[in-house]
Amino acid sequence: xxxVWEADVDLVVVGSxxxxxxxxLDAAELGLRVVxxxxxxxxxxxxxxxxxxxxxxxxxxxxxxxxxxxxxxxxAGAGLSDAAAVTEIIAEGPAAVARLRARGAVFDPGTDGxxxxxxxxxxSAFRVVHAGGDATGAEVERALxxxxxxxxxxxxxxxxxVDAVRDELGAVVGLTVLDDAGLPGVLxxxxxxxxxxxxxxxxxxxTNPGEATGDGxxxxxxxxxxxxxxxxxQFHPTVLYAHxxxxxxxxxxxxxxxxxxxxxxxxxxxxxxxxxxxxxxxxTGVHPLADLAPRDVVAAAxxxxxAETGAECVHLDATAIPQFALRFPTVYAACRHAxxxxxxxxxxxxxxxxxxxxxxxTDLHGRTAVPGxxxxxxxxxxxxxxxxxLASNSLLEGLVVGARAARAVVADRQVLHGTxxxxxxxxTAVPLAPRAVVQRAMTGAAGIGRDAAGLAAASDAVEAVxxxxxxxxxxxxxxxxxxxxxxxxxxxxGHRTESRGCHVRTDFPERDDVWQRTSLVVGLDTxxxxxxxxxxxxxx
Ligand code: SIN
Numbered sequence: 104x105x106x107v108w109e110a111d112v113d114l115v116v117v118g119s120x121x122x123x124x125x126x127x128l129d130a131a132e133l134g135l136r137v138v139x140x141x142x143x144x145x146x147x148x149x150x151x152x153x154x155x156x157x158x159x160x161x162x163x164x165x166x167x168x169x170x171x172x173x174x175x176x177x178x179a180g181a182g183l184s185d186a187a188a189v190t191e192i193i194a195e196g197p198a199a200v201a202r203l204r205a206r207g208a209v210f211d212p213g214t215d216g217x218x219x220x221x222x223x224x225x226x227s228a229f230r231v232v233h234a235g236g237d238a239t240g241a242e243v244e245r246a247l248x249x250x251x252x253x254x255x256x257x258x259x260x261x262x263x264x265v266d267a268v269r270d271e272l273g274a275v276v277g278l279t280v281l282d283d284a285g286l287p288g289v290l291x292x293x294x295x296x297x298x299x300x301x302x303x304x305x306x307x308x309x310t311n312p313g314e315a316t317g318d319g320x321x322x323x324x325x326x327x328x329x330x331x332x333x334x335x336x337q338f339h340p341t342v343l344y345a346h347x348x349x350x351x352x353x354x355x356x357x358x359x360x361x362x363x364x365x366x367x368x369x370x371x372x373x374x375x376x377x378x379x380x381x382x383x384x385x386x387t388g389v390h391p392l393a394d395l396a397p398r399d400v401v402a403a404a405x406x407x408x409x410a411e412t413g414a415e416c417v418h419l420d421a422t423a424i425p426q427f428a429l430r431f432p433t434v435y436a437a438c439r440h441a442x443x444x445x446x447x448x449x450x451x452x453x454x455x456x457x458x459x460x461x462x463x464x465t466d467l468h469g470r471t472a473v474p475g476x477x478x479x480x481x482x483x484x485x486x487x488x489x490x491x492x493l494a495s496n497s498l499l500e501g502l503v504v505g506a507r508a509a510r511a512v513v514a515d516r517q518v519l520h521g522t523x524x525x526x527x528x529x530x531t532a533v534p535l536a537p538r539a540v541v542q543r544a545m546t547g548a549a550g551i552g553r554d555a556a557g558l559a560a561a562s563d564a565v566e567a568v569x570x571x572x573x574x575x576x577x578x579x580x581x582x583x584x585x586x587x588x589x590x591x592x593x594x595x596x597g598h599r600t601e602s603r604g605c606h607v608r609t610d611f612p613e614r615d616d617v618w619q620r621t622s623l624v625v626g627l628d629t630x631x632x633x634x635x636x637x638x639x640x641x642x643x
Contacts, residue, residue: 118297140278155495156231158230159200160197160230185489195507199499224397226495281575297463299482307360310364319463335490339457364437376420380414382418562593
């Protein structure tokens with residue numbers, strides 16, 4: 104790639120969600136010259152769409168404790184969460200939330216002067232703090248964007264990150280980017296932090312915005328890092344199943360396609376129940392927590408119910424919740440736009456792709472295996488989520504690990520000076536498949552309920568339309584990432600011959616103890632193809 108411009112900084116942060124802006128603000132406060140790179144507007148990523156809240160134990164809820172939050176997270180993670188990651192990240196939650204409030208985020212107050220709390224699937228207590236009723240992510244994003252603007256943090260919007268530039272020893276010395284017109288640039292820096300979110304756009308129906316195309320994971324793999332737990336794609340049990348009169352995409356015609364409005368789990372936390380087409384509750388008897396079971400359990404039960412009844416959606420009856428429009432203004436507005444009145448009638452819902460539990464392998468400070476390359480937030484795999492993320496643990500992880508990564512970059516500066524001799528800026532052709540084919544293959548074969556034959560056929564279908572090409576614009580970079588991620592997820596999902604957490608195999612429907620503490624690590628082979636490199640033991 105021949106850059107038409109270059110700039111020099113200490114740290115490039117890719118992504119402006121909770122992890123990216125927290126890291127960028129902290130790094131700037133620690134004296135680093137930082138630039139934040141985003142594909143769209145600063146607030147266009149996944150953070151602003153988070154509804155439920157932030158799971159955190161600050162010690163003012165009788166009967167709740169950090170230990171109980173840890174236990175719930177481990178239970179949701181279905182044997183694959185790293186105990187040290189869970190303990191450390193959750194223990195730092197209260198300080199991280201206090202810091203966020205000091206930066207201006209306002210959470211909903213309760214009636215007694217303490218913060219209001221709600222409950223979501225898998226939580227044994229009311230411990231989720233929220234803002235604007237069900238607009239927590241939007242408030243978090245607002246506060247961090249405002250703090251960034253107060254601090255005059257340099258933001259490079261409308262630029263997609265392409266590849267890490269590395270020196271001859273493999274250390275990161277910069278990042279190549281393309282702007283909206285396809286003009287290339289290079290940001291020279293000894294540290295690049297990926298905070299670019301997940302890969303929900305692998306699927307035709309997702310809660311994720313269009314940005315979530317897995318660019319960060321793909322970039323890290325191409326730079327020599329590894330990824331793990333990629334097969335654990337979490338499906339949110341309840342997205343609105345209705346035509347969206349405001350959508351510009353195909354969701355206007357097809358009620359379950361495109362970016363779907365979330366119906367937060369907190370609606371069930373406050374008493375709503377799921378009904379099948381005959382109006383029967385179907386979660387009772389499936390799990391002791393019934394409608395508030397961890398979301399992998401609820402999403403799988405909905406999928407089974409749809410298959411058994413032939414219905415296209417189930418219903419969420421929230422009519423008993425007092426002041427629904429005040430408590431859940433975002434959900435209420437989405438329902439009303441679709442012509443549904445949740446105060447009087449059950450809400451039609453289905454599951455949709457929601458969160459990547461796996462990602463780039465990092466330590467608890469965001470460090471990857473590549474010197475100078477860091478990752479935090481949904482793009483990373485710290486070991487917190489295991490096989491299934493506990494609701495509202497993601498904003499928490501972004502806050503904690505984003506801050507830790509900023510400190511790690513500062514601490515590593517002495518060793519991350521590179522050789523001064525950068526490798527030529529990479530411009531290698533990469534495998535590219537049409538997005539529609541990738542989404543069709545993944546939706547058909549790699550959703551809730553996978554089997555060996557379907558996964559292999561999906562891989563063949565993607566392979567058949569893949570050709571080598573040089574991405575010249577944002578769409579090309581995204582398509583390359585989705586192509587790589589599809590093959591990586593299919594490889595990992597085919598390798599794990601059991602069902603666990605959000606990985607549901609119809610040909611291996613039970614958990615298998617052989618896999619109990621085994622995480623699948625994916626990397627690129629010498630031909631640049633994603634392969635399962637190893638099965639590693641997860642610390643209990
Ligand atoms: C929700 O509010 O149900 C989603 C929040 C999350 O994914 O943690």
